[in-house]
Amino acid sequence: SYRAHDMVIALMRSKQAVYGNSWHNVYQKTEHGPKFIQEKGAIYIPQVKVLRAPFDGKHYNMLADEDQFTIDIIASVAYDLRWSGGKIIPDDYETITKEKIRTQLRVGLDNGHTTILLSAYGCGCHYNNPKTIASFYKEIFNEPEFKGAFKKVVFSILGKENFTVF
Numbered sequence: 001s002y003r004a005h006d007m008v009i010a011l012m013r014s015k016q017a018v019y020g021n022s023w024h025n026v027y028q029k030t031e032h033g034p035k036f037i038q039e040k041g042a043i044y045i046p047q048v049k050v051l052r053a054p055f056d057g058k059h060y061n062m063l064a065d066e067d068q069f070t071i072d073i074i075a076s077v078a079y080d081l082r083w084s085g086g087k088i089i090p091d092d093y094e095t096i097t098k099e100k101i102r103t104q105l106r107v108g109l110d111n112g113h114t115t116i117l118l119s120a121y122g123c124g125c126h127y128n129n130p131k132t133i134a135s136f137y138k139e140i141f142n143e144p145e146f147k148g149a150f151k152k153v154v155f156s157i158l159g160k161e162n163f164t165v166f
Contacts, residue, residue: 040096040099040100040103041076041103042074042075042076042100042103042104042107043074043075043076044072044073044074044107044111045072045073045074045075046072046111047070047072048070048071048072048073049068049069049070050063050068050069050070050071051063051068053067072111072113074104074107074108076100076103076104076121077100078097078100078121078122078126078128078133079093079096079097079122079126079128080122080126080127081122081126081127081128082125082126082127084127085127086127086128086129094136097121097122097128097133097136098136098139098140100121101121101136101137101140102140102145102146104116104118104121105140105146105149105150108150109149109150113150114150114151114152115150115151115152115153115154116150116152116153116154117154117155117156118137118153118154118155118156119155119156119157120133120134120155120157120158120159120162120165120166121133121137123162124158124159124162130161130162130165130166131165134165134166137155137166141153
């Protein structure tokens with residue numbers, strides 16, 4: 001429903017509405033300590049319960065039991081270019097970033113999803129260029145593996161600059 005869709009977009013924006021999963025520690029716990037996401041990898045987190053309504057400008061309200069719902073999350077780590085203000089780009093940036101995006105999409109498809117909600121991957125505090133990232137998504141969604149693979153693709157974008165590009 002549109003109501004659930006709006007809440008999921010708000011969830012992706014706030015990240016604080018997620019229950020039982022930490023967005024600041026994107027790793028799997030193992031008997032030998034934490035296992036962080038591999039360079040081109042992702043973690044699939046199914047059945048995350050959404051307990052809070054979107055931010056109302058002052059605080060988050062808890063959803064009534066009958067309004068709570070679950071979503072599946074794909075966690076993937078974009079390049080962090082903060083140290084250079086986004087001005088110095090690694091030599092393998094394009095190749096690896098495109099593979100990270102392909103991994104996100106493959107994880108969604110491998111888990112039976114026909115709709116996917118994406119972000120301006122790394123374009124906020126990590127200083128990835130929104131025009132570059134948007135062009136990568138456009139190119140990849142036109143590759144034979146992904147063209148028409150999803151019935152619906154939604155980008156939840158914060159900020160005027162990122163929104164305009166995506």
